[in-house]
Amino acid sequence: MSEKEFAIIGKPQQKVDGIELVTGKARFSGDLRFTGMLHGYAVRAGVPAGKLKSVDTTEALKVEGVLDVITASGLMGPNLMGILPPFDQQILAVDQIRYAGESVAFVVAETNAAAKRASRLVVADIERWEPILTTDAALADDARKIHENGNITFTKKLIKGDVESGFADADLIIENDYETSFQEHAYIEPEAVCAVPSGDNRITIYASCQSPYHLRGHIAANLGLPHSKVKVVQAYTGGSFGGKDDVAAEIGILAATAAVKLERPVMVAHDRDESIIGSNLRHAMKMHYKTGLKKDGTIVARKAELLLDGGAYASESPFVVMKALIHAAGPYCIPNVMIESTAVYTNKTYSGAFRGFGVPQVTFASESQLQEAADSLGISALDIRMKNALKPGDANATNQVFNESVGIRQTIEAVAERTAGFDTSASEDADYLYGTGYASLIQGISNGAEGIDVVGASVQMSQDGSVVVGAGLTELGQGARTVFAQIAAEVLGVPLNTVTARLVDTDSVHDSGATVASRATTTGGMAVMKAAEEVKDSLLSMAALMFKTEAENIVLKEGFAVLVFDDSARIPIPDVATAAYWTGFPLMNLAFSRAPDADYDHDTHQGTIYNAYNYGTHAMRIKIEKSTGRVEVLNHIASHDVGKVLNPLGLTGQVEGGSLIGFGLAHMEKVEYRDGFIQNANLADYAVPTVMDRIPTEVISVEEANPNGPYGAKGIGEPPVAGAAAAFANAVAAATGIRFRKIPVTREDILTAIRGK
Amino acid sequence: MKISFSCNGETRDIEAGAEIRALDILREDLGLTGTKEGCGKGECGACTILLDGKPVCSCLLPAPKLEGCEVVTVEGLKGPDGGLHPIQQAFLDTGAVQCGFCTPGMILSTKALLDTNPAPTVKEIETGLSGNICRCTGYGKIIEAVQLSAQRMRNE
């Protein structure tokens, strides 16, 4: 396939949805307007833990413009949601308050301002309990149970070989604790949904969301409706990064409940502080790591205990537990591995999906420890990584063997080549410290252990030859619609601008699960490809009749059906499509793509889990101002094995954006808690990188084709986060000579440490 | 109170008190939802508009302050041929748009910058855009977009 010339795949393509975005015409959920639309605003507990005794809505109901104040008793369903059954998250608090951002009532009013004003008059009588704020406190023997089943959300093990005998064999054993902090998604569009009764006994929810099907299921269940009565339409979504799933369901349920009760459209648009306090964060993790190595740098054993602070509800914790577990050993061939991964409940905002999904945290720990080992063994950063890097045919941590598409070594070589030119030694001058850090990473693509991975897609060609593609996975800014359109255009041989890839609508394609795990391009792309192939077959059959030849003698390209042996014999595709329509060939197809299933031992996590991995190596050279701790990134090289670059423009954008989120995680961003309350629920004190904080990411792609991806592609959405974060931590250690085992390492931390040295 | 101002070249008369923000006037009264709200507190720049040519946060601007002013929103940008403005085109060409929620504000900050400084340095671009947060792109392509549009606008 690599020999084949593509017309559209692999070439830089503008976003197919770009024009509406640069002109401001795209309608995000909060931009929608419906006649008679009401506004909803939730009243938050404001107490991290306690018993909810009563909610008094009397005064709030008197506010002009207020139509209703809904409390738990006013909901129509089980008042439960979550990602993995049994669900544990209440939509409106019933009895127990588990975090300060918990909603206790929902005010519906003619205007947003009236709803907000009234929300301040709702009185929740809460008996305050001592909140459980650390994982240690949650695991204490006498700890109060945050949920009936205790404070352990989920725990799993990975066991490969015999880790103790591995350690017995080692020349060097390194053992340390590492820690990461909560991270906020901080997409610039706060969550918003609008529920509209459609007058046909159904309800339509327009949502800024990542998984319309999750919303449909939860909304239907909590309204006591069959799924078929609920339609969820994805609106333009202003970033998600994992964050617009649970919370979108929560506000979707509230909006839909009110819309059904009041028979009017209801909009819920979060304020920024609600978006931080009342929706999931990236798990803070504590990680105990132990690595055994031979003198030559070969890793012989690795053991790790991972403790994830999951906050008040399970959300995606079980899956993040597994993903962290599976990736804790890194992209290395280690014979003996033993990992234990556990998420616990605390009285804080719940943790869940966030770009990288547990991998950035373990990569930070793993790559820090490997670097510590390299330093004490006197081996260079890239040599120790190369020595241990997986090769085709090696068994990875889950004992899964890939015979192809294992490009880690190529990414290390690419970084070595690129950094050969610049000075990477640690050094110092009067005002600055300099250092370079490296990190390699592995990131599973597709749902893997999270369950079956299927996506539906439809491709429809009209008589004029224009095409509509609808896949079940969402556009979140990452360019999914562009990739889907590219694939359809490539298969059908039509120009990209004749293809429209639409936003997801749950009525029209098969439930495709969540747009997570970098799976849009892979499983989603495969579904589009399959759907398009069928339409292509119709076109070829029709063209064969028209040319009076066999279908195999025809190709579709440049908007024409062309005879293979006579390039000038061409019929415009619209003519073929029109003829196909009148002849009765189907021009629409619904296809279904299913990634190879996972098959593994659930006690040891040994077996086939992900159907592909993205591999990467990052290098980051930094300069630290000695007087203030201020850091400047001088170079950042990000090399990833992406299988196949489908759209270079989209791909570099993903790597650059993901890297800056990783840099934020490692250096700037920290959700500050005091007594169970987030102190910096805004974009001034929660320091998201601005343009003046950007890093000069240089992207290098390695293409080791993935047999399970369209044209050999693997996903690229998540992996850069881990690489940039871990490389930064190693760069700081190189520059300062001090090993920070907790991220973020802020200016403040750096200055404090170098002054203490 | 009655407020009269010009928006994208058209005179507008609206009725609003000081508790109403310019952002609400644009989005609710005039239906110009290209101006976004990302924080409501001046911290993200999604609500950026040009007020008498200068970028300001419409989320912090009480509606009466619009009186007598000239407002430009993203909907008011046009290219010489009536199509896309060169800045909009450059944002598309360089891949500077991902989710697009920051984009209208980013484009208006770019316009304000280039109107006063047609050949900005990278540092000047960074300062000019420092009030617009983008969580998706990592900013590299946005800088490229500004440079490309500056170049194209100079050559026009």
Next chain:
Amino acid sequence: MDYCKPRTVDEALSSFGDDSVYIAGGTDLGVLLAEMLISPVGMIDLCAIDDMKGISRSDEGLTIGACTLISDIAAADDIPDCLSLGAAAIGSPQIRNMATIGGNICNASPCGDTLTPLMVLDAEFELKGAGGRRALAAGDFFRGPKKTALEPGEILTAVRIPAASLEGSITGFRMTGKRNGQVISQVNMAVWAVIIDGKIENIRISAGSVAPVPLRLIRCEKMLQGKTAAEIMKDAFMKNLAAAAEVEITPISDVRAGEDYRRSVSGALLVDIVTDLVSEGVKDED
């Protein structure tokens, strides 16, 4: 909410009632309104009062109208550096295009970036209220976080910087924050100095975000007063100077920075500015 836009200070004063607020740029006020922390019934916009706008010079010094935009102050090249740098450190272009210096002063946030420059410039604030006019030194105006000497309804009309603070002096300003762009000061520091023949004849230092109000670092000033460049530019002296700054301030730990960091950084910023000024002062005379 009612809104009025008086043309004169007196008109503004007479419009003021119990539940009214003055608004200048609205960048602080807008946040309070958004958070529903205040709910005034009337808003009096000071920005149409021409007398309160602009920068002017006379023999007595510099007068800056309270409603002068921060962006104009940041761009002004004929005012002391510390003040334009302080103004340029505020928020973002959008914020600077709305915010006024009067608002920065009256908001009296400990981290306000023009406050330390105004302290070292010995600025005087012109106030006008129902009771008439008065003038207060910057050092007497700030009373605590968000607390000032303003009487209810009183208006800050202008800031005066005396000629003595302008002639023959050099100034510097530095700040640090959590990030580079659109950042709130964890610490900011301004220095004003007169250097003659390589010797510091006079110096004033102020640190912000390290106490409830912007502080003058009198002890550090004394250490530097009368010293020559040669005496100052020694590691040991600079170490002592930094240490003196660290004990002279009274910072707290909050969501923006820890107390210890504020101390370390204060010392470092002071050393940086003094180094720059002394080198510049010596160079100027060459």
